[in-house]
Amino acid sequence: MGMRDRNVRKGIEVYENGDDSYLYLPGQLLVDSANEERARSVLDGDIRGQRQLDDRLNVTHLEVVGDVHAKVELLRKEGVRCGPNHVITGEPRYIGGPATVVEPSEYGLSDPAGDEGAGVTVVVLDTGYTCELHPWLDQRVDSGGAPNEPLDTHTPDGSLDHEAGHGTFIAGVIADIAPGARIIVRRVLESDGFGDEATIAQAITEVCALKPDILNLSLGAYTHGNLPPVGLANALRQVPRTSVVVAAAGNAGRDVPFWPAALKQVWSVAAVDGDDQRACFSNFGHWVDCAARGVDIRSCFPIWDGNDPGPFTNGWATWSGTSFAAPRMAGLVAREMTDGGGPAAEAVHRVLARASRIDPLVGAVIA
Numbered sequence: 001m002g003m004r005d006r007n008v009r010k011g012i013e014v015y016e017n018g019d020d021s022y023l024y025l026p027g028q029l030l031v032d033s034a035n036e037e038r039a040r041s042v043l044d045g046d047i048r049g050q051r052q053l054d055d056r057l058n059v060t061h062l063e064v065v066g067d068v069h070a071k072v073e074l075l076r077k078e079g080v081r082c083g084p085n086h087v088i089t090g091e092p093r094y095i096g097g098p099a100t101v102v103e104p105s106e107y108g109l110s111d112p113a114g115d116e117g118a119g120v121t122v123v124v125l126d127t128g129y130t131c132e133l134h135p136w137l138d139q140r141v142d143s144g145g146a147p148n149e150p151l152d153t154h155t156p157d158g159s160l161d162h163e164a165g166h167g168t169f170i171a172g173v174i175a176d177i178a179p180g181a182r183i184i185v186r187r188v189l190e191s192d193g194f195g196d197e198a199t200i201a202q203a204i205t206e207v208c209a210l211k212p213d214i215l216n217l218s219l220g221a222y223t224h225g226n227l228p229p230v231g232l233a234n235a236l237r238q239v240p241r242t243s244v245v246v247a248a249a250g251n252a253g254r255d256v257p258f259w260p261a262a263l264k265q266v267w268s269v270a271a272v273d274g275d276d277q278r279a280c281f282s283n284f285g286h287w288v289d290c291a292a293r294g295v296d297i298r299s300c301f302p303i304w305d306g307n308d309p310g311p312f313t314n315g316w317a318t319w320s321g322t323s324f325a326a327p328r329m330a331g332l333v334a335r336e337m338t339d340g341g342g343p344a345a346e347a348v349h350r351v352l353a354r355a356s357r358i359d360p361l362v363g364a365v366i367a
Helices: 033-046 068-077 166-177 197-208 230-236 322-336 344-353
Strands: 013-015 022-032 047-051 059-064 082-089 121-126 182-187 194-196 214-217 244-248 266-272 290-293 297-300 316-319 357-359 363-365
Touching: 022 033, 022 068, 022 194, 022 197, 022 230, 033 047, 033 059, 033 068, 059 197, 059 230, 068 082, 082 197, 082 230, 121 166, 121 197, 121 322, 166 182, 166 297, 166 322, 182 197, 194 197, 197 214, 197 230, 214 322, 244 322, 244 344, 266 322, 290 322, 297 322, 322 344
Parallel strands: 121 182, 121 214, 214 244, 244 266, 266 290, 290 363
Antiparallel strands: 013 022, 022 059, 022 082, 047 059, 082 194, 297 316, 357 363
């Protein structure tokens, strides 16, 4: 099943050519600022505007007329580092994701009582956070005063949006493993799971100024030519060397690089089941670093009284996907750092050293 067979929001375009398939925003190009002068010379009269981005990002966001893909190919032949403004997702219903539909759970998590993760800051860029759901989670999460995650916005028909509650669920996974950690949640994805590369790269730049210990990115994209996306790559260069970025490897069950997980400075996390075997939906390949439990994960979820799916009446749900394997890794690293347990960049290696086994397709398998 291809991308065109999936539910893609109006305004998002699909480029589909075998393994070189991706989502993008039409008429938008991202160019490394070091190549901007050359890009403007090549594009000449095809530029119709520019969006201002943070100078620290070193990316120029151009609005252009004509075929974006042809322009990218032309610019790359001229040595310009560039790409479309890719659509970044939590892998809603396209190319095999998400792994499962979220389901209500009768049981949830107990109020974590330990101080594991104390002194550690974990940033989650996702769909946002729902306050006043579980008081114990509110004590650990900084949502910046933003409104609660929307649940039924893009298809206001009484059905839950595909990725609604995703951010809250992830925050619960981290807090359950590292209850002493400070979790900062910022919204970069809509409730249907879509966001754009420029906006997310800008958000990464902003949160890097907070010097987080761990950055959790349960999102990603396939890209033009399967090459690193210029916006995300530039943004992640600003992460302190002592910090760690974990990202979901994707749920398409294939080995095509999923970004930013496939970037060298990012720890790419695949999913295994309760028997430590690779989940059938999980991406794999040489670019995947490790795997954690990502099947039938139980965590926090907003109250939802609709019927598709649902209803969610008690604040708990069960979900599967690499989106939830990544925060398990984030939580384990945070727990390893408790009260001065060294920087995240060192703690991650101690976590991996306790792997139950090494899988040739997904790397070190952790708890």
